[in-house]
Amino acid sequence: MADIEKTVIVGSGPAGWTAAIYAARANLNPLVLAGDGVNRDRMPGGQLMFTTEVENYPGFAEGIDGQKMMDVLQKQARRFGARVQNTYVTRVDFKTRPLSLWHVNDLSGDGEALVRTHSVIVSTGARANYLGLASEKHFENNGVSACAVCDGALPRFRNVPVVVVGGGDSAVEEATYLTKFASLVYLVHRRDTLRASKIMTDRALANQKISPVWNTVVEEVLGTDADGVTGVRTKNLKTGRTGVLPCRGMFAAIGHTPNTAFLKGQVALDGKNYVALQDPFRSTTSVPGVFAGGDCADPVYRQAVTAAGMGCKAALDAERWLAEQGVH
Numbered sequence: 001m002a003d004i005e006k007t008v009i010v011g012s013g014p015a016g017w018t019a020a021i022y023a024a025r026a027n028l029n030p031l032v033l034a035g036d037g038v039n040r041d042r043m044p045g046g047q048l049m050f051t052t053e054v055e056n057y058p059g060f061a062e063g064i065d066g067q068k069m070m071d072v073l074q075k076q077a078r079r080f081g082a083r084v085q086n087t088y089v090t091r092v093d094f095k096t097r098p099l100s101l102w103h104v105n106d107l108s109g110d111g112e113a114l115v116r117t118h119s120v121i122v123s124t125g126a127r128a129n130y131l132g133l134a135s136e137k138h139f140e141n142n143g144v145s146a147c148a149v150c151d152g153a154l155p156r157f158r159n160v161p162v163v164v165v166g167g168g169d170s171a172v173e174e175a176t177y178l179t180k181f182a183s184l185v186y187l188v189h190r191r192d193t194l195r196a197s198k199i200m201t202d203r204a205l206a207n208q209k210i211s212p213v214w215n216t217v218v219e220e221v222l223g224t225d226a227d228g229v230t231g232v233r234t235k236n237l238k239t240g241r242t243g244v245l246p247c248r249g250m251f252a253a254i255g256h257t258p259n260t261a262f263l264k265g266q267v268a269l270d271g272k273n274y275v276a277l278q279d280p281f282r283s284t285t286s287v288p289g290v291f292a293g294g295d296c297a298d299p300v301y302r303q304a305v306t307a308a309g310m311g312c313k314a315a316l317d318a319e320r321w322l323a324e325q326g327v328h
């Protein structure tokens, strides 16, 4: 039977690498199951692999390319001895000890391999939901975004009209945030009322820079490779009429899906499938020895720096827990 790991880190975004740096420096000899890159949610390095410019992560005065940033974090974790396997966890058994995780067998490419461990740090992120249009994918990083806080201040979105799609709290928040930079924010929603809380709705609708476009969906993102987004083609669901809203950016704000399906029935999740942390100040989950950090456990902030901070907390919590169990 293979050795029992002290700690296994699932995921290799800012949360996973930060947990790996702390766990490795604490002599936990962590094994990082980094994702296998088969699709977007499984990319080693996480969501920042899909962005060109990260301007708000402390320590990079000139900003840094997302892929480069994740490469630096990985090197830092490996420097202290973190071991890395590019593979994807398919299921877990956290009801018996040691804890068991099955992952895609990265040697054979088929079947599953088993890892047994005393503790686990879950840092599998949450994917932003997009509309699913081919044109939307085409203009990603060229005018299409799913994060106003991340991208809203970029020069391309300043003093130009932009579109936010969605009607919930996050859509209203994103639209309000974007009014700091854009000349006008069209808030395109498929219904004629917003699902956001009343106070946020009232504030948004009173904002002169927010123009709601009711009963409407975006059917196509328009633009050119040289100029990026120049508009969106819309359809009114009540009248069937189509039209074009001229804009230089489109922000999808239709929610996130945490990458936690493999934890169902094993770890308590909240109503939106985020890992339910047991203590607001810690990383503890419903299973002793299983800790979580980053976007998979954070429905609110979802930023690289907050994910890294949560990864740090998870590693420190794991280290303390292992010491209490007498695992050295």
Ligand SMILES: Cc1cc2nc3c(=O)[nH]c(=O)nc-3n(C[C@H](O)[C@H](O)[C@H](O)COP(=O)(O)OP(=O)(O)OC[C@H]3O[C@@H](n4cnc5c(N)ncnc54)[C@H](O)[C@@H]3O)c2cc1C
Binding pocket: 010, 011, 012, 013, 014, 015, 016, 033, 034, 035, 036, 037, 041, 042, 043, 044, 045, 046, 047, 048, 050, 051, 053, 054, 055, 056, 057, 087, 088, 089, 090, 123, 124, 125, 126, 128, 146, 147, 150, 151, 259, 262, 293, 294, 295, 296, 302, 303, 304, 305, 307, 308
């Ligand atoms: C286009 C874009 C631009 C962004 N720009 C910024 C920005 O400028 N600044 C900023 O602060 N934030 C930005 N964000 C948000 C930021 O990317 C996230 O907040 C951050 O990446 C979350 O880190 P994380 O470690 O929690 O998860 P992620 O970075 O999402 O990493 C999740 C990891 O888990 C792995 N994984 C998932 N499921 C499994 C599994 N079953 N088994 C093994 N591995 C698994 C994935 O492969 C990945 O390695 C941006 C997001 C997007 C989409």
